[in-house]
Amino acid sequence: MTLRLTNTLTRRTEVFQPLVPGEVSIYCCGVTVYDLCHLGHARSYIVWDVLRRYLIWQQYRVTFVQNFTDIDDKILRRAAAEGRSMEEVSESNIQAFREDMKALNILPPDQSPRATQCLDGIRSMIAELEAAGAAYSADGDVYFAVMGRPDYGKLSGRSLSEQQEGASGRLHSDEESRKRHPFDFALWKGVKPGEPSFPSPWGQGRPGWHIECSAMVRQELGTTIDIHLGGSDLIFPHHENEIAQSEAANGEPLARYWLHNGMVNVDGEKMSKSLGNFTTIRALLASGISAMTLRLFVLQAHYRKPLDFSRDALDAAATGWQGLNEALGLGLSTTFTAALGWANVAASAQPAPGHDVGLEPSREAFVGALDDDLNTSAALAVLFDLARPLRALARRLERGSEASGEDRALQGRWQLLTELSGVLGLELELSSSSPSETSAGPDPAQIQALISERLAARQEKRYPDADAIRDRLRSDGIELIDRPDGSTEWIHRPQSGGPPRG
């Protein structure tokens, strides 16, 4: 495998080699939980989800850690405005975050540390920095001394002298006046009236933002990790400061590869909460944009480039996804698999026995695309090529054509499409007429009972009985979808008999 990734630290595209062969440690900066997530977060976490899925698919043991910042001025302001506690605001937004990520089919992190739960690690790292002369306390605050780090600025390409010039003439707050250098930053902030605080050797207070990531990386993954992820808006100062803290405390490099995703633009402006032009993930999904459409939209652009958001672009992505979805449904719809003689395809979810050498170029093109600094748009092109004959077949079968021997041989193609789509986190989406929405439809409990009966029949190898149940449901307009995990879902098609359209 020759995965190449663009490393912000070296400004080069480099061959990826993990520190320990076969294992990859990844830290991804998470959200400050004061509000719902917007499309910018969706973009970031979808592309890193693809990186993670790709490494797992390549047989790496991946450990993925992503934090929650649950102490912050913005959370405190939100709590005051809503008359809630900091914990209540954090907790509800953490729950919402998890729901949003699940809706987008983003794998949950292996560990999700929260700042309030890592205070011991944070305090001990600050104490180490102070003992090493890399930090100093002033009036209950503790600051990191950037002048002690000659390589400060190596990630962002800024130099300390430039920064000093840039800072002259700035208005000085209380905090600024306590600093020895304008770019020193708070590791610990002394308590302010009415704010939650925690004990420390420097008095009551709370940690600064940057230190939590340094402490969590060390706690969860060790002193040097393979890959550190985040949005390009975090390069300076956040990631620069993470490097300064961790490397001053540990005497070792923090991360070997620094990857940054581009921003999402709306009308040429960066989409972020502070600009107010954000569209929340749940608002987008509620507006009828499917999760897989959103994934495809995000993956059509290279992760490092800006992503231009518009309704037209989303509509185009929806059309693209419809085609892929139609092809993915071919091997899962019981109507089609019966017509094609593809029994038990879904149950195995493994590549078909008898490797189809004709498909090797597609597999290689897909791997080559993702190896090339995660060129997801080229990887998608491979999926579209694989899907084309499958879509055509689905349409022919839908019109009532008999399946030919050549059609039956497309099973390996469908399996490869399903496998590679899964690497991008793209999975069959049932149509919008989900069971819960078809209130006028058949009785769901009765259908579930028949599905259970069919499952039992299949387990007892009474296949004619199982098929009879399937056919009976189909004549009532109920289409069964056998999922690879062995579960069966259903959709209701009032016009009766028509297999699923994407």
Ligand SMILES: [Zn+2]
């Ligand atoms: Zn961070």
